[in-house]
Amino acid sequence: MPVELRHIRAFHAVAEALSFRRASERLGIAQPALSRTIKDLEAAMQVSLFERTTRVTRLTESGRVFLKQTSNLVSELDRAVDLAQRAHGGVAGELRVGFNDYAINGLLPQIVRRFRADFPDMEVSLIDSTTPQAVEMVLDDEFDIAFITGRQSHAEFDHLVVREERVVCVLPSSHPLVRRKTISITDLAEEPFVMGRWDTWKSYNRLIRDFCRAQGFVPKVIQEAEHSDGIMGLVAAAMGVTLHVDSAWIRALKGISLRPLRESPPAVPTSAIWRRDRRAASPALGHFIDAATEVVAEHGTTAS
Numbered sequence: 001m002p003v004e005l006r007h008i009r010a011f012h013a014v015a016e017a018l019s020f021r022r023a024s025e026r027l028g029i030a031q032p033a034l035s036r037t038i039k040d041l042e043a044a045m046q047v048s049l050f051e052r053t054t055r056v057t058r059l060t061e062s063g064r065v066f067l068k069q070t071s072n073l074v075s076e077l078d079r080a081v082d083l084a085q086r087a088h089g090g091v092a093g094e095l096r097v098g099f100n101d102y103a104i105n106g107l108l109p110q111i112v113r114r115f116r117a118d119f120p121d122m123e124v125s126l127i128d129s130t131t132p133q134a135v136e137m138v139l140d141d142e143f144d145i146a147f148i149t150g151r152q153s154h155a156e157f158d159h160l161v162v163r164e165e166r167v168v169c170v171l172p173s174s175h176p177l178v179r180r181k182t183i184s185i186t187d188l189a190e191e192p193f194v195m196g197r198w199d200t201w202k203s204y205n206r207l208i209r210d211f212c213r214a215q216g217f218v219p220k221v222i223q224e225a226e227h228s229d230g231i232m233g234l235v236a237a238a239m240g241v242t243l244h245v246d247s248a249w250i251r252a253l254k255g256i257s258l259r260p261l262r263e264s265p266p267a268v269p270t271s272a273i274w275r276r277d278r279r280a281a282s283p284a285l286g287h288f289i290d291a292a293t294e295v296v297a298e299h300g301t302t303a304s
Contacts, residue, residue, distance in 0.1 A: 005077070007041040008070050010034055011049060015067045018057050094123040095284050096144045098134040101228040102270045103147030105247055106163045107295055115291040122284055130200035138273055144285050145274040150203040152273045160272045160292055164301050165245035167208070167265035168258045172238040175257070183259045189217040192240035194231050197224045207266045208243050215263065232256060269301075 013023035014034070024031040042049055049063035059067065095115075099108055104126075112124055129137065134146035139156065152159050169183040177183055195205055212219050223239050225231045228250075235242055236255030243261075244250065245268050251258060272292055279285050 003041060003044050007037060007044070008074060010037040011041055011063075011066070012070070012074055014038060014050065014057065015059055015063065018059075020057060093284055094125060095288055096125050096127060096142065097288075098127050098129040098137060098143040098146030098148075100129065100131060100134070100147060100149060100270075102149060102165065102245060102268070103162070104128075105228070105249055106165075106270055107292075107299060108147055108162075110299075111162075111288075111292045111295045114295055115288050118291065119284070119287060122287075131203045132200070135273070138275060141275070141278065144278060144282060145272055145288060147270055147272050148203070149201075149268065149270060150207075151269055151271050154273075156275050156277070157273045158276050158279065159274075160289065160296065161269050161301050162272055162292065162296055163270040165247075165268040165270070167211075167243050167268060168246045168260055170232070170235050170242045170244050170250065171257050171259065172235055172241070173255050173257050174238060175241070177241075177259070178257045180259065182262050184262045185212065185215045185265075186217070188212075188219075188241055188243075189215075191220070192222040193219040194223045194225065194234040194240040194242045195219070195221045196228075196231060197226055200226065204268065207268060211243075211266050 010023070010027065013027050014020060017023040017026065020031055020034055020038075024034045027034065038050065045062075045066075047062040047066075048060050049066060051058045051060055097108075097112075108126075112126070116122065116124060127143070129143075129146065131148040131150065134143060134148050135152065135154070137143040138146050139154075147162065151161065169177075169188065171178055171183075177187060180187075195201065195208070198205055209219060223234050225234055228244065231242055231244065232250060232253055234240065236253065243265070246258065250256070272289070274285060274289065279289065
């Protein structure tokens with residue numbers, strides 16, 4: 001007969017109480033049934049776990065060893081049951097969150113702090129990804145939620161616009177146009193551009209390309225970078241100019257200067273996306289969306 005969990009729980013109850021009567025009361029079962037369970041366990045293990053007399057019940061040496069070796073098993077199982085129950089209520093477990101450059105430099109850190117303050121037992125895994133990757137990973141249930149550039153009208157998604165960023169011109173500090181307070185987009189028609197890689201910045205690059213085309217030119221892209229800090233590094237090295245969302249971290253960099261555009265540039269939204277059916281199945285995701293909604297309501301979607 002295999003040793004089962006019910007045998008181990010019965011053994012621990014008797015070992016802790018050193019009384020079959022008190023252990024049976026604690027477990028809520030009849031004393032004869034408890035005695036049979038212990039006898040079945042001893043028969044399965046082919047050892048005696050208790051010394052029984054009419055006056056006392058004591059652990060044998062085998063019983064002491066078995067108690068020590070199974071204590072972690074029982075406590076870990078109890079913890080697993082508790083965590084599973086808490087996960088069912090959305091207060092424990094893991095949430096997988098995809099993000100891109102703009103999100104991590106925007107409201108995402110505040111959203112995560114708000115969520116973790118309310119649900120400290122939830123593990124939040126933040127995973128760097130591009131917008132195209134994130135869309136696929138949300139669809140494939142590899143991300144619970146993702147922060148992307150642009151809006152998504154996919155039939156399986158719900159979304160929340162977290163931020164709408166203002167695009168500015170970023171120039172090398174030595175560039176002649178830095179002397180101007182504002183820049184016309186047509187002033188950049190002959191300038192070399194530094195942009196994000198097309199395969200990973202597709203949504204954003206299309207916005208910028210279409211904006212420039214509407215002003216009568218196509219950007220001359222001579223360098224590409226994987227991330228925003230790489231783009232800024234190339235601009236600081238006087239490799240070219242770029243159009244990027246305004247941000248405090250960019251303003252703090254050396255070697256570059258930011259200038260507003262005279263024309264109204266396109267708004268660049270950062271959206272949180274999630275599968276509609278996933279929210280219904282995951283209370284934790286619902287709590288995270290609630291935290292995001294609260295933070296957005298407090299700060300607004302329009303960047304100052």
